[in-house]
């Protein structure tokens with residue numbers, strides 16, 4: 001006769017005890033795996049913090065008037081730009097050379113990096129200096145009052161036409177699009193922007 005074991009007031013033989021222990025450990029394993037899966041399914045960054053999504057408000061309040069100096073949004077580390085052709089873009093405020101923070105220069109009407117002198121147009125297009133490419137940009141969504149997406153940044157990072165100033169502006173700082181290599185331009189109309197300003 002197999003040895004009897006008393007567990008939690010219940011008498012059982014060795015086989016029953018081993019089966020019970022195995023079931024309990026499997027239960028713990030399933031619960032732990034479920035917890036880990038749930039944690040990984042959560043977004044890594046919360047809305048409103050760098051790396052996450054920024055819901056900024058309507059375009060009229062968010063962007064400067066067409067062709068005027070860009071507006072910095074420090075919390076998201078991006079510039080909000082509206083070209084004279086009414087194209088909008090959110091440009092990452094980190095130089096594509098060695099990662100310095102660059103500034104907008106009203107005198108020369110361009111971004112200038114204080115570290116090694118790279119320069120970029122209003123829409124982030126490379127002008128000169130050691131930077132290997134134009135400025136990186138974040139994916140932007142334009143959303144109507146019903147929450148429907150009207151337009152979104154394309155895979156090349158071209159500035160978006162802004163059809164309506166009442167559209168809501170959402171910027172995804174977790175979705176960075178690398179700037180185009182030197183010599184490559186964005187939407188054709190943008191190539192004239194810096195000359196017009």
Ligand code: FES
Pocket residue numbers: 095096097098099100113114115116117118129130131
């Ligand atoms: S880091 Fe900007 S030019 Fe070198």
